[in-house]
Amino acid sequence: MTEYKERVTAPDRRKLRGLKQYKDLSAEEFNELMDRQELDVAPSKSFENRIERKLKKFEEDYDLSDMKFNDTETLRALAQALITLEDLEQYTYKLRAEGISLDNLTLLDKVTQQMSALRKDISKMQDDLKISRKIRKSDEETNVATFIEKLQEKAKRFYESKMTYIFCPKCSMLLGTTWFNWPDENNKLQFTCNRLLDTGEHCKHKFTATPLAFYCQGKKSGSLFN
Secondary structure (H helix, E strand, C coil): CCCCCCCCCCCCHHHHHCCCCCCCCCHHHHHHHHHHHCCCCCCHHHHHHHHHHHHHHHHHHCCCCCCCHHHHHHHHHHHHHHHHHHHHHHHHHHHHHCCCCHHHHHHHHHHHHHHHHHHHHHHHHHHHCCCCHHHHHHHHHHHHHHHHHHHHHHHHHHHHHHCEEEECCCCCCEEEEECCCCCCCCCCEEEECCCECCCCCECCCEEEECCCCCCCCCCCCCCCCC
């Protein structure tokens, strides 16, 4: 995984103010939220450590060794979004603990809206990085379906390689398929073809099939008879 360099510069609140999750907050609400999250210069190292811990968790579950620059930046943004969501959840918990009142109801509603928007952003970044649960589940289902399909195809080829197709030597009607465990032994099968012919009569041809006479492995155009 690409090594992430520590970033210790303070985030520009003017830039953060334009983010979707903050745009509906008043200036006072926004500054209060920034203060609560401690996004000033002093704790930036602590915030960077939180990001690094998130990245390490991703590294434990996914192969990040071949990520391009845009992917690493998106992953970093995802880690920050997850941290922000955690902080907002803690913030709403504290608001609820203080008791729902007219003073905090509007703030709680707006923060909840921002959390919902943030979750959508997180989901989109997960999709972009191909690490969302939906995509993982879809890949797993595709792999399982492909495995079953290949297994069925192998079983079909194995079946056809072992089966002997027995046709009536007179009218070419397929009368049966059989699997001789010992094809080299002098086994015999008696057949009477009962195919209805165009003349309205039945074929009634009688013959003896033996694997020694003609052992047809998986050749549907072949026949086995004496």
